[in-house]
Amino acid sequence: MKPAKYDLTKAPITGLLISMTLPMIFGMLGIVAFNIVDTYYVSRLGLVPMAAMTLTFPVVMIIGALAQGIGIGAAALISKSVGEKKQDKIVRYTTDSLILGLILVFVFVVLGLMTMKPLFTALGADSETLPFVIDYMKIWYPGVMFLIIPMIGNSGIRAIGDTKTPAIIMAVAALFNMIFDPLLIFGYGPFPEMGIQGAALATVISRAITMIVALYVLIYRQKIVSLKNIHFRAIVASFKDLLYIGIPNALTRIMTPLAIGVITSLIATYGKEATAGFGIATRIEMFAMLVINALTSIYVPLLGQNLGAKKHDRVLEIIRKSEIFSILYGLLTVIFFIFLGSQLGKLFTDNLKVIETVKVYLYVIPIGYGIQGLFLIYTSTLNVFNKPMHSAILSIVRLFVIYVPLSLLLSNYLGLLGIWISLNLSFFLVAIASKYLIKKQMKHLL
Template sequence: MSKKINKNLTEGSIGKQLFSLTWPMTLGMLGMVIFTIIDTYFIGLLGVQQLAAISFCFPVIMFLNGLSMGIGIGTSSLISRNIIAVERSKVRLMSSRAILLGLVIVVVFVTAGINAMEPIFSSLGAKQETMPYIVDYMTIWLLGVPFVTIPMIGNNIVRATGDTKLPGMLMIASGVVNGVLDPLFIFGYGPFPELGIKGAALATVISRGISLILILIVLVKREQLLTIYLGNIKDILTTWKELIYVAIPASISLLITPISIGFITKIISGFGKEAVAAFGVASRVEMFALMVVTSLGSVLIIFVGQNISKLKFQRIFTSLNYSMVFSLIWGGVVFLILLLFGNSIASVFTNVVEVIEITKKYFYIIGASYGLQGLVILSTSSYNGINKPYPSAIFSLIRMLILYVPLAWIGARLFEINGVFCAGFIANIIVGIISYYHLNLTIKKISVS
């Protein structure tokens, strides 16, 4: 493989650069969302209990993914601010130390998760009849978390060089492999054993394992950004300190969501397993609906990071304006689709009428706020790009724990499950406006300082 040439994002057409970086990311996100949706579809065929089980697993999976993504975001921020400014040998050390840090952190939490599995899910409201399915799925999934962590951090390293196409291709490949293996392992077609919900977890681990092998080959051979010679402990800790400065608030920001969803799941569990199953289905469709904006947010970390290193503030403001307009238009289009086809979309995952009806309610209420929820995503990403990660965590905290969860608790008692969904709508609107305004104000202050 030839050596990668870094992409300079501090010059050239802003719109073209954002587009050229975002579409491969979107395809990659599509692969991962399909990855999740396929799991949900095939598990739904097993029954409502299994579908409810995977819904309980969702916040814990998001929690551990959030740890990995936080390190990945910290890595992407650090490398994007150095990739065109320092020698590649220094970037190689940053990358290698980042992967080591990710492994250390994840191993600690995975060990804790395996040893405290039933208490964790009992606290989320899981009933005894659902618990065996949760344990079956999560035991295999937890053992495969390193296969999730390394590719996630590795993809962020490659993206920080300005290449979003290859990470996108790897994410798609992982989704395709998972889609092929899911029915084989779940239902036992041909020579494959019938493993039920365990098969879904095993398909996930295998597909992520393939991603692990491929990203390591790319990082070692093509990018030349991995080494086993990490330097002395002091230098490793110095790099970790720089990473953690962004990674901790980024992880907090990401982890606030699954923690909050855990609380929301607990509230919704009071309305029955059908409501929990519907919430799980709607949450996965929401990932699909917002994947383009999420991809653009990941791109903004890279774009803003390179331009802040060269003090190109006007380019940053222009990129944010483009992104804001796109988010609002995209959110409107998605909401219209959900209004027209919400019943058909929900029916893909289950034929249980009550689950379909509750899923539609989620689409119709929270879906109306997706444009503003996109602004939250774009703003939190941009804060990491300018190396100001703490507002990202603060706004995530306000949106989920200060607004969404308390309002959902009140709404559930006043208006039942519709009140829970209205709480999400209100939180998205308020924080979307405030976070975007504060981001622009922050960058203006940096530009004149």
């Protein structure tokens, strides 16, 4: 692999944003389809299994958060190394990020298997939903390694400027999940009827296949993973760099599902219909946010390479054009859900209370999508500027100083609507603070 092949420091910014984002949209569409397919087939099992799978979301997100945190650190470091044209650092950071991710996740998986009953009971599972939760997670936990390697590996591949390969890997996962979900959940032909356990097993099998693909790409095609010439001091130094950015981001992403766990428990007090509706609405939301998420996934390598190459005018242009894109896209999603929000819940259920929950969520939350995009851009910028603690503090303040307390307060007066309003307000307030910090950092770094 030659970093110059993926040089992001010369072509026009607008063209790069489009050419890099488009493949990631399709890749992330695959991941969203992955989750939507799970939701659709599990919803056919009934309200209790659907509510049970919703209760697993915070824990599933925590495991993913660990990989994302390390991946973000790797992407920032690798992309700047590409801009600096230092091939040895590219290989070192990519390899060590995978090793570090596996070590950290192993610890949390062991803890997860040991604490399933008390943990999910605390998250709101009752005597009806808990058996389904345990059936799902006792299969999902052992297969989590198949999730981690592709997630971190894809971050490394994107960091060198290749967004097509990660998109293909994500699409492959979605394709195999679509195939295995109905076969294992309902049982067709030689496949046993496994119910919610089938959904978990389909996920594990699909991720295992993508792990094989990712390892092939990383080791043999891109040649950015190598166990040769490893020295203890070099690994320690690499871990230190990765953890400096990775730990704040991992903790931030762990805090997110913890906060969602609190919110989910709060929503559960309104009944299983509310919990199921929240689960369906958030899965639909993944479609709406996939364009902004695709943009932010390619934003770090694009910004990092130009910062590493010391092309500061391009850094400023990348930030400005990404801001404009986020706001415009946010306005489009608001218009879309005004017309179709009331119909989407009917695709998943005929329960009127569940449909109403989905409808109100999709009328209120999209108002803040553009602001969410700005916040993601700003926190990513701080990571590339090597200010991960600033990014982490902003995220934690949003969650636990604004979102959760405000939800607890407003839900007393407005019910579920108060929770949805609180989410939008939290993003609006921290986006303002984030913009202020970005301006200060640009004065020092650019």
